[in-house]
Amino acid sequence: xxxxxxxxxxxxxxxxxxAQFIDGRAGLKTIAAVDKSPALIGRDLxxxxxxxxxxxxRDGIKIQSSIAEAIxxxxxxVVVLTTVSDMERIVPQIEEILAYGIxxxxxxxxxxxxxxxxxxxxQQLDDAAKKAGVAVLGTGVNPGYLMDALPVFLTAVCQDVQxxxxxxFQNAQFRRIPFxxxxxxxxxxxxxxxxxxxxxxxxxxxxxxxxLIASRMGWKLERTEDLISPVVAKQKIETEAMTIPKGxxxxxxxxxxxxxxxxxxxxxIFQATVGEKExxxxxxxxxxxxxxxxxxxxxxxxxxxxxxxxxAIPQLLRSAPGLVTMVDIPPVSFFG
Numbered sequence: 011x012x013x014x015x016x017x018x019x020x021x022x023x024x025x026x027x028x029a030q031f032i033d034g035r036a037g038l039k040t041i042a043a044v045d046k047s048p049a050l051i052g053r054d055l056x057x058x059x060x061x062x063x064x065x066x067x068r069d070g071i072k073i074q075s076s077i078a079e080a081i082x083x084x085x086x087x088v089v090v091l092t093t094v095s096d097m098e099r100i101v102p103q104i105e106e107i108l109a110y111g112i113x114x115x116x117x118x119x120x121x122x123x124x125x126x127x128x129x130x131x132x133q134q135l136d137d138a139a140k141k142a143g144v145a146v147l148g149t150g151v152n153p154g155y156l157m158d159a160l161p162v163f164l165t166a167v168c169q170d171v172q173x174x175x176x177x178x179f180q181n182a183q184f185r186r187i188p189f190x191x192x193x194x195x196x197x198x199x200x201x202x203x204x205x206x207x208x209x210x211x212x213x214x215x216x217x218x219x220x221x222l223i224a225s226r227m228g229w230k231l232e233r234t235e236d237l238i239s240p241v242v243a244k245q246k247i248e249t250e251a252m253t254i255p256k257g258x259x260x261x262x263x264x265x266x267x268x269x270x271x272x273x274x275x276x277x278x279i280f281q282a283t284v285g286e287k288e289x290x291x292x293x294x295x296x297x298x299x300x301x302x303x304x305x306x307x308x309x310x311x312x313x314x315x316x317x318x319x320x321x322a323i324p325q326l327l328r329s330a331p332g333l334v335t336m337v338d339i340p341p342v343s344f345f346g
Contacts, residue, residue, distance in 0.1 A: 121148025
């Protein structure tokens with residue numbers, strides 16, 4: 011396989027980690043980078059990604075403010091887009107990329123399966139990608155794999171499927187600080203509730219995962235629900251990053267359900283807290299045969315999100331033009 015040249019757009023914490031992963035993969039190369047932050051424009055990508063140790067990177071790539079500037083010297087094979095989580099803001103960004111005829115893989119959660127939650131925007135993006143002759147994919151560890159693509163693949167050996175339940179429990183103490191803040195760790199219950207109400211505290215993508223599973227099982231959902239609640243500290247918790255008083259939130263529990271004829275056929279449980287007793291990922295298929303698959307210790311979300319984004323690229327490049335999902339493209343695996 012020839013080396014795949016990448017344009018990275020979005021050099022926040024996730025973009026930096028992906029750049030580091032690319033640097034460690036012989037078949038991949040970041041050749042250009044774009045970010046809108048004035049604090050990053052003009053800086054050396056290697057220096058930003060090396061955490062102040064520019065001697066460990068020798069790429070000489072300057073972060074640009076626009077795609078046009080970034081690809082003046084060479085057109086990339088693919089764009090890795092790590093900017094926002096919602097369809098409303100990601101669609102204009104992807105349309106700008108498609109104008110240059112470049113395929114896109116993005117970590118935007120709502121892009122993982124937007125056909126039911128944002129059908130007009132999904133169709134708009136699908137049309138634009140087909141016109142450009144390239145594919146667009148939204149992926150990640152969750153959504154994108156653990157709570158949607160993986161359970162779908164596990165049903166391949168079933169004669170019938172009656173229910174799908176996926177549980178993802180994580181000890182957030184060992185995740186990035188932005189992730190710990192994202193799940194509300196350390197907040198008072200009042201502040202936690204305020205963030206639920208303003209929409210800033212939730213795991214994005216649970217509903218998209220439900221709809222992806224339902225679409226593959228052939229289930230017509232009458233409704234979905236997304237329930238969010240705090241997990242409360244029973245005693246004071248102290249870590250290197252924070253102190254959580256007794257009675258404050260250690261993190262979030264979120265449950266998504268998809269109903270058919272009044273029955274929850276799909277149940278997705280996501281719980282991430284600082285100090286969670288057991289980390290694991292489990293899929294339970296109710297069917298013939300019944301399947302229970304458990305990953306002890308769970309999958310490291312930061313590592314897995316970066317890895318699956320990059321591992322999906324060869325299959326994305328082989329895909330037919332249009333907006334695709336993880337169950338539309340050829341099976342993704344590690345490639346050396």
